[in-house]
Amino acid sequence: VSKLNKLYDDVIKRHNAEPYHFLMKPDPANSIRAYNPICGDRFDLFLELDKGTIRQIHFHGFGCAVSKSSTSVLAKTLEGKSMAEAKEICRQFLRLLKEEISSHEILASEEFKSFAVVREIPARYDCAALAWEETLKFLASAALAPRNS
Amino acid sequence: MSIPLSHIKQLFPIFHQHQKLIYLDNAATTQKPNLVIDTVHLFYELENANIHRGLYELSSEATQRYEAVRATVKNLIGAKSEHDIAFTKGTTESINIVAHSFLSLVNEGDNIVVSGMEHHANLIPWQQVCLKKKATLRIIPVNQDGDLVLEKLDPLMDGRTKLVAVTHISNTLGTINPIEKIIAKAHKKNIPVLVDAAQSAGHYPINVEDLDVDFLVFSAHKMFGPMGTGVLYTNKRHHPLIQPLNFGGGAIREVSFAETKFMDYPFCLEAGTPHVPGVLALGTAMEFIEQLDLHETSNHTYKLAMAFRNEIESLGFVQAVGNPKNSGSIVSFVVDGIHPHDVAGFLAEHQIAVRAGHHCTQPLHDSLGLAATVRASFSIYNSLNDVGKTIDALKDLKTFWS
DSSP states (O other), X not given: OOHHHHHTOHHHHXXXXXXXXXXXXXXXXXXXXXXXXXXXXXXXXXXXXXXXXXXXXXXEEEOOHHHHHHHHHHHHHHTTOBHHHHHHHHHHHHHHTTSOOOTTSOOSOGGGGGGGGGGTOGGGHXXXXXHHHHHHHHHHXXXXXXXXX | OOOOHHHHGGGOTHHHHSTTOEEOBTTTOOOOOHHHHHHHHHIIIXXXXXXXXXXXXXXXXXXXXXXXXXXXXXXXXXXXOGGGEEEESOHHHHHHHHHHHHTTTOOTTOEEEEETTOOGGGTHHHHHHHHHHTOEEEEEOBOTTSOBOGGGHHHHOOTTEEEEEEESBOTTTOBBOOXXXXXXXXXXXXXXXXXXOTTTBTTBOXXXXXXXXXXXXXXXXXXXXXXXXEEEXXXXXXXXXXXXXXXXXXXXXXXXXXXXXXXXXXXXXOOSOOOHHHHHHHHHHHHHHHTSOHHHHHHHHHHHHHHHHHHHHHHSSEEESOOOSSBOSEEEEEETTBOHHHHHHHHHHTTEEOXXXXXXXXXXXXXXXXXXXXXXXXOTTOOHHHHHHHHHHHHHHHHHHO
């Protein structure tokens, strides 16, 4: 399998072509901007929160196939999770981009595996990590802020 | 006798090392010929000594050769005196020096005019001067073809305009701007002009005296020279205006604990140990350029860019960005439904080096409604074969993604 076929596998191609909940849905209270000023990739994520649980995630914006599909997988995976669970899942995904993880570890989504390819293509690490890093920052600061729901 | 086009590529050792490399990222940096690389290497191996004030032979030789490069630069750009030439780290630093110097001239309510296609390096320094001084930054608009709307320039310039700063060649669109017209218009109103020649110096004949340009800036590494070295040309009438950005040794006449008297331009700018082998290699790059027929080479790169532009347009799924009246060796483009990074990543797997992103012209991209583009930029060692292989790879890209 060529490097390209490995990078753009079915999961990434599918999520790029038909991203999950790809919709402009402005909710200024809980929106996250994932922006990479170096390349211009920019996604806005809109989180619908309910008592510490992420009910729905929509996102919209512009980015390469890797960043778009990675954001799509994020939206799909984190829906229905508590904020604490979501944080753990973000950490797991970001760890997977950097290091081999044990085969016994249960991944939040089988689709995560497709992104491990960026370990071999470091130039694309930022693409895969973009939305996850920003979401993790959002969740970490939301945990510190007083609950309003 | 100039070097024949067919002999040029073999003078660049990177292509011996990477035989399949199709290098189309020349607007970011060009490759370096053997002579330039040897100059840096041999300086450290055989000639290394710090310049100025050394009374031994190695130091005085280094000083002489360093100073001689000013004359080489002077000749290449047609300046009156080698003392109009200051060595800097590159285009960005050159512009920052001028912008820093303009802080003393610009007051609240004044304005500075730049174009809508400037590289961030010729935008941000002026924007920051304006913000600090409560002055206004005025923008010469760019039309959809990628040409400056020159009719809009006159109304932008008034009695409070302190400078016009404009690029000679757009690093994104390839547009060659009519700088002689812009300079004439500005000078009619006694406004000085800075020309960013990062994409043109060494590739097109430039004569600063004929142009009567006030400031001209460029980098060595985009004209076959080393990274980290560049030039600031300042017309003599502005020498007293230019103030050092860095303070330190070598740039001073007299120092006491209370005050310092600085040397005149250009020496006041060269505090600290400069990049001596870089400057020497800049001189070598210029000697290399003197052996080229610039009309022939610029015609060659123009033809490659035009062939590429025509070929991508005929693919049907690729659009060139802009269609300037007068353009050089740069073509930016977008591929339907495929992000510029995915395009560049795919081409990289085919040994084709292009750039993807906003190429440090984010406001220009915003005005064209584009988040990012792919850019192919051609140089003297590229060939129609490179164009053909890139077109083939773009066809494969389409198949891969469908």
